[in-house]
Amino acid sequence: MKKDKKILGVVFVVVLWLSMMFGGLAFAQEKFPSQGFTLIVSWTAGGGQDMVARGLAPILEKNLGQNVAVKNTPGGGGSIGFMEAMRAKPDGYTIVQFSPSISILPYMMKTDVFYTKYDPIAYGGYSPGSIMVRTESPFKTIKDFLDYAKANPGKVRVGNTGFGSIGHMLAIDIERAAKLKFIHVPYKGGAPSFTAALGGHIDCVAAWVGDAYPLVQGKKLRVLAVTAPVRNKFVPDAPTFKELGINSEVITGYAWAAPKGIPKDRMNILYNAFKKSLESAGFAKYADDQGATITIKNPEEYGKFLVDQDKFWKELIQGAGLDKTQ
Structure with missing residues (x-):
């Protein structure tokens, strides 16, 4: 009986490894993009983050060659939308819009949401x-x-x-x-x-x-x-x-990420499409109308920025005695 269980365990590991390997190959062989995208906005329609997403989406569609559907999933201070994105398939077709809330939530409530569970795509401005x-x-x-x-x-x-x-x-x-x-x-x-x-x-x-x-x-x-x-x-x-002489430089950023594990080639396609869209004359005018400043960061730069932001917000929240996780 023990021998049978051991054999079953080995078989399970092999099957899991093969599925992961060939699943990755399937992603790599499939043309990207070949279908529409979902852009999750974790706030209500009509707000600042939503307006930026809806201003960018049609420009992004032209540069990706596919439909980009903005999906509002408000609630839980942004956690509902962040959770939906985190649990989505890491195939590049689900994108979530980030704000500083991604760094604030883990210290304000019990949640699985944390910035390290996503792959940063781009930071667009503030x-x-x-x-x-x-x-x-x-x-x-x-x-x-x-x-x-x-x-x-x-x-x-x-x-x-x-x-x-x-x-x-x-x-x-x-x-x-x-x-x-x-x-x-x-x-x-x-x-x-x-x-x-x-x-x-x-x-x-x-x-x-x-x-x-x-x-x-x-x-x-x-x-x-x-x-x-x-x-x-x-x-x-x-x-x-x-x-x-007052050291307060808090800003709200507009940025985008994907579920953890997106293939590198797809990440490159997404970042290039975002960069081109953010640099477009159409979005520049839209950003002006919204009072936003465009400052683009690539995935690596934005990833480092998220590390710094996590430290800043943690210290501020704990200093104010508002940390709900301690």
Whole structure:
């Protein structure tokens, strides 16, 4: 009986090895791409990440020669979409859009999601974080805001896009860097937080320039300062926090990855298609309309960036006492 079990075990290992080997050969021999793609966006339709995906998809289709269907899978702070992508077949036809949430989630909840379980394809650019106020606000400059916040600790109401969200982390980082104390007011997404700011229900909102760009253009909201390393061309009058001696450079990135194990030749095809699409005049205009800055990183560069981001977000979340995994 023991001998039979041993033989069965050996047979199982051999079969598994053969299936993996010939499965890989099948991937290698199959023309790529030969079918449509699914681009998973882990947030609701109409948000900043979704708008970037839908602006890029038709350009990507031309460069891949196949349909690219954007699939919204909101929920769980992005974890539902990330999990779906992680469990998909690593054949190159499932792509997931990344944001800093991929680095934040593992420290905010119990989840299997972790950036090392994906193969990075490309990083496309970013939108800077900012402190925004309604036009009628008494805070006309970032100095007005900082002076008041320092003189009134625990009184400034700062809206964000939800507890544990990237917008919440943005507010926490500004609070940390400027040595302030805010009242954090979470909302279910960017739009409700902007509405609250416009209605005077909160003093300001910590948000991404790209997400509120139409309201900024329409002079409904005013950007006091940005967290980018340099001034943003869309709001050139707004200083960076760095200029003020405040070390806060949190940005929200737009990037893409695939399930772990995608063949290298297919990865090269995908990256080249993304690079060409991101460099296109059509996407440059779209990025301008969204207030985003294009900065392309290849798979290796983006992989190294993810390592740095994991360290940054872990330290910030733990420093704020919000780590739910300890």
